[in-house]
Amino acid sequence: xxTNLTVNLHTAPADxxxxxxxxxxxxxxxVLRRLGLEVGSANMLDLVRATEYxxxxxxxxxxxxxxxxxxxxxxxxxxxxDEAFQVFWRRPAHGRSMRDLRSMGExxxxxxxxxxxxxxDTSDGPPGDLExxxxxxRQPVVDLQRSFSAREVLRQRDFAEFxxxxxxxxxxxxxxxxxxxxxxxxxxxxxxxxxxxDLRRSMRRSLSHGGEMLELAHRKRKTKPRxxxxxxxxxxxxxxxxxxxLHFVHTVAASGQQLEAFLFATRLxxxxxxxxxxxxxQAVAQVAHAVPDWAGGTxxxxxxxxxNYRWARRVLRGGAVVLVISDGWDRGEPxxxxxxxARLQRSCHRLIWLNPLLGxxxxxxxxRGMQAALPYIDDFMPAHNLHSLQELARHLNHLxxxxxxxxxRRPSDAPADEPEPTGTIPHDxxxxxxxxxxxxxxxxxxxxxxxWGHPNIPGGG
Amino acid sequence: xxxxxxxxxxPAPVSVxxxxxxxxxxxxxxxxxxxxxxxxxxxxxRPLFLEGEAGVGKTEIARALAAGLDTDLIRLQCYEGLxxxxxxxxxxxxxxxxxxxxxxxxxGADESVDADIDVFSPQFLIKRPLLEAIDESRDRAxxxxxxxxxxxDEEFEGFLLELLADYQITIPELGxxxxxxxxxxxxxxxxxxxxxxxxxxxxxxxxxxxxDYQKELQIVTARLPDAPRQLAQQxxxxxxxxxxxxxxxxxxVSETLxxxxxxxxxxxxxxxxxxxxxxxxIMLKYQDDIEAVRGEPVRSLLERSQNxxxxxGGRRG
Numbered sequence: 001x002x003t004n005l006t007v008n009l010h011t012a013p014a015d016x017x018x019x020x021x022x023x024x025x026x027x028x029x030x031v032l033r034r035l036g037l038e039v040g041s042a043n044m045l046d047l048v049r050a051t052e053y054x055x056x057x058x059x060x061x062x063x064x065x066x067x068x069x070x071x072x073x074x075x076x077x078x079x080x081x082d083e084a085f086q087v088f089w090r091r092p093a094h095g096r097s098m099r100d101l102r103s104m105g106e107x108x109x110x111x112x113x114x115x116x117x118x119x120x121d122t123s124d125g126p127p128g129d130l131e132x133x134x135x136x137x138r139q140p141v142v143d144l145q146r147s148f149s150a151r152e153v154l155r156q157r158d159f160a161e162f163x164x165x166x167x168x169x170x171x172x173x174x175x176x177x178x179x180x181x182x183x184x185x186x187x188x189x190x191x192x193x194x195x196x197x198d199l200r201r202s203m204r205r206s207l208s209h210g211g212e213m214l215e216l217a218h219r220k221r222k223t224k225p226r227x228x229x230x231x232x233x234x235x236x237x238x239x240x241x242x243x244x245x246l247h248f249v250h251t252v253a254a255s256g257q258q259l260e261a262f263l264f265a266t267r268l269x270x271x272x273x274x275x276x277x278x279x280x281x282q283a284v285a286q287v288a289h290a291v292p293d294w295a296g297g298t299x300x301x302x303x304x305x306x307x308n309y310r311w312a313r314r315v316l317r318g319g320a321v322v323l324v325i326s327d328g329w330d331r332g333e334p335x336x337x338x339x340x341x342a343r344l345q346r347s348c349h350r351l352i353w354l355n356p357l358l359g360x361x362x363x364x365x366x367x368r369g370m371q372a373a374l375p376y377i378d379d380f381m382p383a384h385n386l387h388s389l390q391e392l393a394r395h396l397n398h399l400x401x402x403x404x405x406x407x408x409r410r411p412s413d414a415p416a417d418e419p420e421p422t423g424t425i426p427h428d429x430x431x432x433x434x435x436x437x438x439x440x441x442x443x444x445x446x447x448x449x450x451x452w453g454h455p456n457i458p459g460g461g
Numbered sequence: 462x463x464x465x466x467x468x469x470x471x472p473a474p475v476s477v478x479x480x481x482x483x484x485x486x487x488x489x490x491x492x493x494x495x496x497x498x499x500x501x502x503x504x505x506x507r508p509l510f511l512e513g514e515a516g517v518g519k520t521e522i523a524r525a526l527a528a529g530l531d532t533d534l535i536r537l538q539c540y541e542g543l544x545x546x547x548x549x550x551x552x553x554x555x556x557x558x559x560x561x562x563x564x565x566x567x568x569g570a571d572e573s574v575d576a577d578i579d580v581f582s583p584q585f586l587i588k589r590p591l592l593e594a595i596d597e598s599r600d601r602a603x604x605x606x607x608x609x610x611x612x613x614d615e616e617f618e619g620f621l622l623e624l625l626a627d628y629q630i631t632i633p634e635l636g637x638x639x640x641x642x643x644x645x646x647x648x649x650x651x652x653x654x655x656x657x658x659x660x661x662x663x664x665x666x667x668x669x670x671x672x673d674y675q676k677e678l679q680i681v682t683a684r685l686p687d688a689p690r691q692l693a694q695q696x697x698x699x700x701x702x703x704x705x706x707x708x709x710x711x712x713x714v715s716e717t718l719x720x721x722x723x724x725x726x727x728x729x730x731x732x733x734x735x736x737x738x739x740x741x742x743i744m745l746k747y748q749d750d751i752e753a754v755r756g757e758p759v760r761s762l763l764e765r766s767q768n769x770x771x772x773x774g775g776r777r778g
Contacts, residue, residue: 038662042663050504053500062493069494069666074661314652317653
């Protein structure tokens with residue numbers, strides 16, 4: 001290493017060396033913090049202590065690995081740390097290098113959230129070639145071009161077209177919607193009137209009666225709200241609804257519901273973190289930045305597949321309710337879509353498909369994509385105006401603990417007093433179409449599976 | 462104090478190489494990065510947080526470390542709803558009740574019997590793993606493995622945070638327990654959810670990845686020294702190739718070892734497509750994955766893996 005910093009460390013006497021190491025270590029911590037890594041002062045203290053065992057002046061790669069194990073707490077931050085380490089520990093710790101690092105921070109902020117790479121290279125070899133590094137010292141280490149050119153064509157959308165009246169009306173209405181997906185029983189016990197006896201508490205109470213168990217303390221299972229997962233189509237055919245839906249998605253996120261959100265057109269992108277920053281406009285602007293193929297084509301099957309492979313096991317814990325928002329115009333293979341929809345339905349508590357086109361009285365879900373997906377959808381609902389979103393919220397509030405039977409297995413002798421669905425969904429009037437029995441009749445939602453009872457569709461009768 | 466305490470455990474490693482050698486003696490092959498993390502965890506007395514896909518050997522690290530340090534391994538398997546009763550301690554209520562009845566009987570027979578008993582004393586205490594790990598009577602630090610923390614719920618994480626801060630547990634009826642030798646804590650997570658940052662910040666973090674060809678072959682030969690060399694090589698490169706295919710669940714190192722053992726039990730000396738088809742269930746745990754690989758894909762995978770040979774480390778690009 002011939003960089004100024006390390007030469008100083010090698011040659012300086014111990015006292016001066018101490019003086020040089022500490023500020024540099026601390027500055028490195030500060031740099032990482034600015035890049036968005038969570039580096040606490042306790043971590044920095046640990047790092048200082050660690051230099052006692054893994055000296056900075058020793059093997060540089062060892063020091064990198066040691067610092068990484070202490071300062072990084074997420075797999076997704078490993079690569080960024082390595083880049084920052086390369087930049088920081090080979091240059092004077094000011095001027096140019098700081099600028100490089102700052103631009104890394106910018107890049108990260110706007111970098112498209114990764115969908116696929118769970119397996120970044122975390123080998124123990126140094127990320128850069130150390131031998132040739134000194135020769136190429138002029139070459140900027142952080143190559144901004146690389147990641148930008150790797151992006152797909154990104155078309156920024158301006159939300160200014162959203163009329164102010166529309167925005168405020170939507171906002172005020174959406175903020176009034178109460179979201180409650182129902183509770184799921186967890187395995188954690190809590191004090192209550194359940195059937196389990198809380199022996200410890202009973203024992204304690206018995207002591208006040210001289211060891212006589214006069215009353216038993218009971219406990220019950222604690223319940224938790226179900227998480228909500230949104231998978232949202234932003235392709236060209238959905239563009240009219242996109243702005244609307246994003247506001248909708250964001251309201252849900254802000255209301256404290258445990259939420260995971262994904263956007264897709266040709267690729268699936270996770271936007272949970274963007275939504276977490278609150279403020280509709282900010283989140284929407286970030287989404288517009290982050291989604292690589294705003295208003296491109298649709299590949300629903302691919303997107304659902306990516307979700308199943310990469311995310312399902314992480315975000316579908318605890319009986320999640322999944323909302324897919326799309327018009328079903330799929331340019332991919334219908335077989336893939338039905339296969340992946342089947343898998344998605346098996347792994348969640350409830351799978352709800354929102355289709356804005358369902359708002360039109362003449363709409364029939366005859367597109368290949370929609371037909372491929374229909375057999376695996378628990379609830380098929382419109383999402384074309386505020387009213388339908390209101391209905392959706394109402395429906396979610398009354399989700400039962402059981403999934404509705406698929407139309408083919410539904411008993412034909414459905415109760416006669418079942419209310420007719422009202423509203424805008426087309427229904428063909430055949431007897432096979434019945435909405436759920438477990439819904440509060442007074443709050444019957446305005447939906448009905450359009451294929452139920454449809455003579456030409458397999459599984460529809 | 463740091464040095465004094467760790468030195469008390471007999472073979473405390475003094476360098477990163479020591480750690481690697483110590484684990485190699487237990488047939489565990491480590492990357493240098495992992496060895497450094499372990500070394501620092503021992504020196505700084507910080508928990509080691511290991512994250513990675515299922516089956517890459519996270520749990521095994523704790524086991525090998527305990528054996529190498531010649532100390533106890535205390536394991537806490539996490540699950541949803543894990544609570545203090547199962548993680549830390551529980552009162553033996555049956556014995557408490559019996560004791561009370563017994564005392565009443567004795568007093569009934571003889572008025573002069575001293576009625577002073579305390580049913581909340583250590584003899585009625587059932588120690589669970591966490592309390593076990595900070596037992597004051599230990600003469601050296603045990604290895605405490607908190608396995609699959611992502612399965613536990615947030616409430617438990619909160620509790621753990623408290624424990625890991627000062628290795629102290631308070632039982633209201635008895636007072637505080639404090640570890641004379643803080644345990645070497647290894648926490649693993651399969652990342653089915655993100656563990657809270659506050660907890661991770663207190664730990665040394667290491668992402669355990671699938672090994673490359675060379676390392677995996679070393680692991681196979683270290684763990685299964687009786688395996689025919691050719692079989693081990695073929696199995697390893699086949700698995701490496703298999704990891705590059707699109708699967709719901711990529712086979713881990715434990716699957717490699719299981720499969721090799723299975724093939725040895727079948728007296729195979731080299732891979733054959735029919736046998737691979739018949740034993741796919743050992744590597745792949747989803748019907749969709751088995752369907753996708755069985756038959757023709759197995760043959761082309763086998764062919765590719767034989768061409769690939771031991772030339773490169775197989776990380777999925």
